[in-house]
Amino acid sequence: MISASDLTPAELAALLHFHADAGIDWLLEDEPVDRFAEFEAMRAARRGARAAQPRTEAPAAAARPQTERRQAAKPAASPAAAPPRATPAIPDEQAVEQARFAAESARSLSELKTALEAFNGCNLKNSARSTIFASGTPEGRIMVIGPMPSADDDREGAPFAGRAGQLLDRMLAAIGLKRDEILLTNVIPWRPPGNRAPSPPEIEICRPFIERQIALAEPKAVLLLGNITARHFFGSTETIHGLRGEWREISVLGRTIPAIASLHPQELLTAPVNKRLAWSDLLIFKNYISAEILG
Template sequence: MISANDLSPAELAALLHFHADAGVEWLLEEEAIDRFAEFEAMKAARRPAAQAQQQRPAAGERPAPGQAQVRPNAAVRPAPAERAASGPQPAIPDGEAVQQARFVAETARSLVELKTAIESFNGCNLKHSARSTIFASGDAESGIMVIGSAPSAEDDREGMPFSGKSGQLFDKMLAAIGLTRSAILLTQVIPWRPPGNRAPSAAEMDICRPFIERQIALAEPKAILLLGNFSARFFFGENDTIHGLRGRWKEIAAADCVIPAIASLHPQDLLTAPVNKRLAWNDLLAFQAKLKSLSLLRN
C-alpha cells in the first residue's frame, strides 16, 4: 500500500484533484475514529439483546412451524417506495420554480440585487448539492461578456468561474487578444455545479434561464463570447456539437436586448484535445475583430 509520504508534491496534488473531481470533499474526520473497533463494539452490544429475545416465549399462541416470529421491539422498515419518497425532494415543483425564478430575476434592478436574489433562491435542486453560487464577475461596463457552461469542481471550490487549469488557460486566451478578466464580464449559464459534472436537466435549465438572461439584460453587452458545447446550444437553440456551432456570429436575445454572439471551444476542451487550439484561436481572432469594430478594444 502506498503511503502519502511516498508521493511527491506533484503526485499528491494530482491525487487530491482526482478525489475532488470524483466528489470527495472531506478526507479526514475532526478526530481519528477506529471504524473497525466501533463495528465490533456495536456487534457485541447487540449480541446479548438478540440472545435474550430468542429465549423469550411468545405471548398468546405459538407461531406455526415455518412462520416467522415478530419481535415486539423490532423496528419496522419502510417499504422501498416509502424509503425513496423520504429522500431529497424538489423544494417546489419545477413549473412553479420557473415562475418564481422569473419573478426574482425581473424584480432585480442591478447585478448586485440579482446576485443576492440568486443566492437566496431555493427552487433549484442544484443549489443544494453545490458549495458555491457562481455569479458574474469583472467589469459590467465593459460591453464585453464571456459566458461559460456550468461550474466545474474547481469553480465550485473557488467560488468563481474558470478556475483551476482551465482557468489558467482561459487567462492566456484572453491575454492573446489583449483582454484580462478584470476588463470583461465573466459568468456561467448555470450558477451551481451539477453533481459529478453531469449535464443539467431540461427542468434545471428552464429554472436557471431567467437568471442568466437577466444578467445579460442588466449588463447590456455589445458582444458575447460563448464557451463550450452546452453554452452554445443553450443560447443558439441548436443540437449540433460545438464544432458545428463555433466560429459563426449569431444574435441572441435577452429581454429587449439583441446581442451578437460567437461560440468557441471551452478551455477544458482544449486541455483534453490540444489539437483544437487552432480552431479556438481563429474564433478568438474573430471575437477580437468584432470588439475592435465596436470600439470596445483598442487597435
Template sequence: MITARDMTAAELAALLHFHAEAGVEWLVEDAPVDRQAAFSAEKQARQRPAAAAAPGTAPAPERRRPEAPQPAPRPAAAIAIPDEHAVTEARFAAESARTLDELRTAVEAFGGCNLKTSARSTVFAAGDPAAGVMVIGPMPSADDDREGAAFSGKAGFLLDRMLAAIGLSRETVLLSTVIPWRPPGDRPPSAPEAAICRPFVERQIELAEPKAVLLLGNFTARFFFGGTGTIHALRGEWREIACGSHAVPAIATLHPQELLTAPASKALAWADLQAFRARLGG
C-alpha cells in the first residue's frame, strides 16, 4: 500500500482533488478509533479524584487569582467658584483693604481665580507708592513669574532704559500688572479672568492716587480704555480711567516686549514717553 508519506506534494494535491470531486468530506485513519470510548475514559479520569476524597471532608477550596490592588482614591479637586461669585469676592476683598500692604495680603490669599493654581508667584505692585506715577503692564511673563516681580528679564531691562530716558526709575514709580498671575503658556487672560482681577488693580490705583498712569501694551490699553483697537490706535492719547471715586489721566504706549520684536516702533514709544513726562511737569 502506498502511504501519504511516500507521495509527493503534487500527488497529494491530485489525490485530494480526486476525493473532493468524488464527494468525500471526511478523511479517516488507517486504524479505526472509538471516539465514544475515549470520551468515557476522559470523563471517568476527571471524576476519580473527587471519589477518592474521604467521606465527610470538605472539598479543597478553589484557588482564586489574587485581586489587583485598587488604586488609591484621588484627592477631591478644589471646587471651582463661579465667575460671578468670584468677581463679588474679589471686589469685597479689594474694597476691604485700606493700604497697599493690606491689598497685597488680600490678593495673595484670594483663591477665586484659576490662574493662581498654575502660577509660581503672585506679582504685585512694587516701587514707590507715594511717587504719584504708575506704570501698568498686562500680565506677568515667565521671567516675572520666576522672579516674583513685574518687568523682569529683557523686557524689564528695556523698560528701565525707557524710564531713565525721561528721568524716572523703578524706585521713583509704582510698577504693577493688570493680572497678578501668569497665564499658562503666556496666553491672553480670558474675559472672566480679567473681570475677576479688575477689582484688585483698580484698588491699587485708588490707593496709590497717581497723578498719571502709563499703560503698556495692547491688552492693558483695551482693559482700561475698552474697545477692540490695537495699541497703535489706542496709544499717544490721554484719557481718563475711573477707579472707584478717582478719575486718573492715562496714556498708552507699546510694551517693551513689543519693542524688542519690532524695534522700528521705538520712535512711537519715545513720543509717548515725552508726552508722559510733560504731563508730570517736566
C-alpha cells in the first residue's frame, strides 16, 4: 500500500479530487471505531430490553364468556379508503397526437412551457414531482440537452441540478460558457420512477415537446449528453462511446442543426476515468462555437 507520505502535493490533491468526485466526504474517523462490537452491543441491548418487559394479561378478558371474547377479537371495520386519483390511460397513438398538437400550438418557449405543464398524456407525469422545462436563455444560440431529469432535478424543478449539475457548470466554465448564457433542457421532461430508462412509447409522446423547444430556441450548435440523448437524435443503437466526439447534423422540424455528443456528467461521476474523453469532446465543441457563434 502506498503511504500518503510517499505522494507529492500534486498527487495528493489529485487523489482528494478523485475521492470527492466519487462522493466520499471523509476518509477516517478521529479515533478507531470497532463497528462489529458496536453492532453486537446494540443487539444485546435490544434482547435485554425485550426480556425485561413484563407479560401482563387482562384478568377481565379471561373472565368474559368465550363468545364475547371472540366477538371482541374481531377487528373494527375501518372506513373504506378513497381510491387514489390517477390520470386515465390514453392510447399511445392518441397521446402522441395530443402532444404534437399542444407543442405546435405554442408560439414561444413560455407558451410551450405552459402547454407542457398542462399536458397529461404521459404516465411519467403521474409519478414525477416536477415538470422540468428548459432553463437559461436561447439568445446564446447554444443548447445542451440531457436525457431525462434526475432525482435532484425532480426535487429542485430545474435541469442539471445536484452534483451532476455542478460538474456540468465546471465543464462549461472550462470552455468559457455559463449556464445562464445557454439553454439547458432534457429529452424527457419528467423523471421516470427509480431513474429507469424511458420506454419507446414514452419517448415518442415527449418527442414533439423537445423538438418544438429546439425549433423555438433556434440554436446554432447542440451538445447532446448521454446515451439516450445521442441515440434519440442520431437514430442509432450505438453506445455513447461510439457516438461521441464527432459533429453530425440532426434534423428537427425541417431544420438542420450541427450537434455533437459527449458523456453525461453523471457518467463522469460514476467513472472519473472518462473525464479525458469528455474534455476532448468539449474542446471540439469550443473550437466550433468560437468560430461559428462567438466569432
